[in-house]
Amino acid sequence: MPETSILSDDFVRELINVGEVDILVGVPTYNDGATVGQVVQAVRAGLLQYFPRERAVIINADGGSRDGTQDLVRAASISDLSVAPDIRALRTLHSISTRYEGGPASGIALRTILAAADLLQARACAMVAPDSPTLEPNWIERLLRPLLRDGRDLVLPVYRRHKFEGLLIRNLVYPMTRSIYKCSVREPYPADFAFSGTLGSRFLAQDIWTQDQGRYGTELWLTLSAIVERCKVTQSFLGTKTRSESGPADLVKAMRESAGVLFGSLEANFAAWSSPREPLEAPCVACEPTVSLEHSRLNRKRLYQMFAFGVSELEPVFLSILSSPTHEALKRLAKLPEERFSYPEELWVRTVYEFAAAYHKAVIGRDHIVQALVPLFRGRAFTFLTENRDASADQVEANIESLCQAFEQQKPYLLEVWNGRK
Amino acid sequence: MWQNFISELNRTMHEMVGSLGRFLPRFLEMLALAVIGWLIAYVLKALVRSALKLTRFDKLSEHTGATPLLRGAALPSPTEMVSRFVFWVAWLGFILIGINALGIVGLEEHVSSFFGFLPRLFAGLFILFFGLLAASFFSRAALLSGVNADLPSPRLISWAVRTMIILFVVSMAFEELGIGSHTVIVAFALTFGSLMLGFALAFGLGGKELARKYLERRFGREQPPNERAHEHEDELSPL
Numbered sequence: 011m012p013e014t015s016i017l018s019d020d021f022v023r024e025l026i027n028v029g030e031v032d033i034l035v036g037v038p039t040y041n042d043g044a045t046v047g048q049v050v051q052a053v054r055a056g057l058l059q060y061f062p063r064e065r066a067v068i069i070n071a072d073g074g075s076r077d078g079t080q081d082l083v084r085a086a087s088i089s090d091l092s093v094a095p096d097i098r099a100l101r102t103l104h105s106i107s108t109r110y111e112g113g114p115a116s117g118i119a120l121r122t123i124l125a126a127a128d129l130l131q132a133r134a135c136a137m138v139a140p141d142s143p144t145l146e147p148n149w150i151e152r153l154l155r156p157l158l159r160d161g162r163d164l165v166l167p168v169y170r171r172h173k174f175e176g177l178l179i180r181n182l183v184y185p186m187t188r189s190i191y192k193c194s195v196r197e198p199y200p201a202d203f204a205f206s207g208t209l210g211s212r213f214l215a216q217d218i219w220t221q222d223q224g225r226y227g228t229e230l231w232l233t234l235s236a237i238v239e240r241c242k243v244t245q246s247f248l249g250t251k252t253r254s255e256s257g258p259a260d261l262v263k264a265m266r267e268s269a270g271v272l273f274g275s276l277e278a279n280f281a282a283w284s285s286p287r288e289p290l291e292a293p294c295v296a297c298e299p300t301v302s303l304e305h306s307r308l309n310r311k312r313l314y315q316m317f318a319f320g321v322s323e324l325e326p327v328f329l330s331i332l333s334s335p336t337h338e339a340l341k342r343l344a345k346l347p348e349e350r351f352s353y354p355e356e357l358w359v360r361t362v363y364e365f366a367a368a369y370h371k372a373v374i375g376r377d378h379i380v381q382a383l384v385p386l387f388r389g390r391a392f393t394f395l396t397e398n399r400d401a402s403a404d405q406v407e408a409n410i411e412s413l414c415q416a417f418e419q420q421k422p423y424l425l426e427v428w429n430g431r432k
Numbered sequence: 433m434w435q436n437f438i439s440e441l442n443r444t445m446h447e448m449v450g451s452l453g454r455f456l457p458r459f460l461e462m463l464a465l466a467v468i469g470w471l472i473a474y475v476l477k478a479l480v481r482s483a484l485k486l487t488r489f490d491k492l493s494e495h496t497g498a499t500p501l502l503r504g505a506a507l508p509s510p511t512e513m514v515s516r517f518v519f520w521v522a523w524l525g526f527i528l529i530g531i532n533a534l535g536i537v538g539l540e541e542h543v544s545s546f547f548g549f550l551p552r553l554f555a556g557l558f559i560l561f562f563g564l565l566a567a568s569f570f571s572r573a574a575l576l577s578g579v580n581a582d583l584p585s586p587r588l589i590s591w592a593v594r595t596m597i598i599l600f601v602v603s604m605a606f607e608e609l610g611i612g613s614h615t616v617i618v619a620f621a622l623t624f625g626s627l628m629l630g631f632a633l634a635f636g637l638g639g640k641e642l643a644r645k646y647l648e649r650r651f652g653r654e655q656p657p658n659e660r661a662h663e664h665e666d667e668l669s670p671l
Binding site for chain 1: 491569572573575576577578579580582586587669670671
């Protein structure tokens, strides 16, 4: 077991004390003191309620929190539970908290948890986000049951989210993954997901852990690799997912973790997506409508302004990345007044595909290519918000479906620009 | 007297023929070296051109900004420029070896100083090339960061970064070549110092709000509720 070398001696000692387990639930944290106690309590409740006979362990991998996250995890792990009066734990439910080196990085946390799962020979492993205040005990059941009962390899979540949340997932990652890899998974970059012990060992054996995708966006990379390997993928409806209120979203970081990793995977898996393949089924268990419509306060004007500003200021960068027609179309778009502005689906798809090809050819630094996509995404986000401002859940779904179709129809164009023919 | 004149003339003629006899083989040697040198330089040029094409040197130069510069001056591509440079340096080297073989007093010193200069010339060009590459990379990074952080005038920031690095690199290259090194260093120090002072004043006077916000964000001080509300209003939820 060479991967145990990344685990500290104390942590290995604690794991050896636990012994073999059936279920491992991993909670990666970094300054999540506001929510992690509640999350760990819900995980414990879920394990006791739905898997009382299985040997289980909760492992918290912390990236060096300064807000007492680890203490909160430990406190939540020993607190009394009142799941239901008739529920008793049949086995000891272990909880371990460890601090990994080189953090904070979600990929290192995931690797630590995978190494622990490998050492404990867990049959099923679930990862839960530490910042989900809406996590319910039944999420654990919905994530783990398809692995233990149905022999699935990977369980991905489906959430009910506000129509204006997950804009990068809805406008790029989901439609592009679906069209390129022929597998319709709603959350290819999951925060909460589960996988079999066998698949976990395969994840651990990948050679990504010293590279960028082994630090950030690792969940997306592993999902894509499972799809490419034609693993048995299932989607499980979990419930409402709300974003954490810890601070403003860093769009550049999000772009690196999602689009950067997705573009990188295209290169690694070229043979898998460039030839015709049968779609990979990913059935959804107990699926419900995924779009909610509460009131939201988003400043669309600023998105439009930052798009127009980006298009004019980044002209020398776009000249290296985009084809002339696409670049000209964007410049025309940037001159439109806000009320007439619309970034059409076809142009957005063409833009994304040209960025993917430029990433492959490394026409400039790859990280710069990903960063240059950010202002253009703001333009697309503006259009998405405008189109769906008064839309019902069904209309929003129809618009997302239409974008997916556009990505699928233009897939030959990706191959064309990938091979250098514009 | 006439006899003396004839004997002196004969002696001079003999000396001249002797000198010519000694010079001619050396001259032929020089010509042979020049011809052989030309052939070797030509082969070197072809090899360098192929190697640069294989390593996509033109693409790399495009990133450094060297290609647009050459294009603007109606000069050939960087691959062509480098291969021609190698050709001329190699051939010139052989010609100078040939001239050295002529044994002309005073030239030998110049020839050896030329060969002594070559490593510095290559080091200077190396510094210049990678300096331009760094200038291009960091100026683009500054431009992208400026645009994504919604800073005013990101192009100006990018231009400033590029100019400072190029100034720094050029002064290093000149120092390596030993051309006006003191003047260049003083000029660089003055320009760099005044630019830094200018930025410090501009940031201190014009950007104190920005600095305060940055420091508050960096060190985690609570923001006033009205500012936080504004930030939330602008916030996108991408993932």
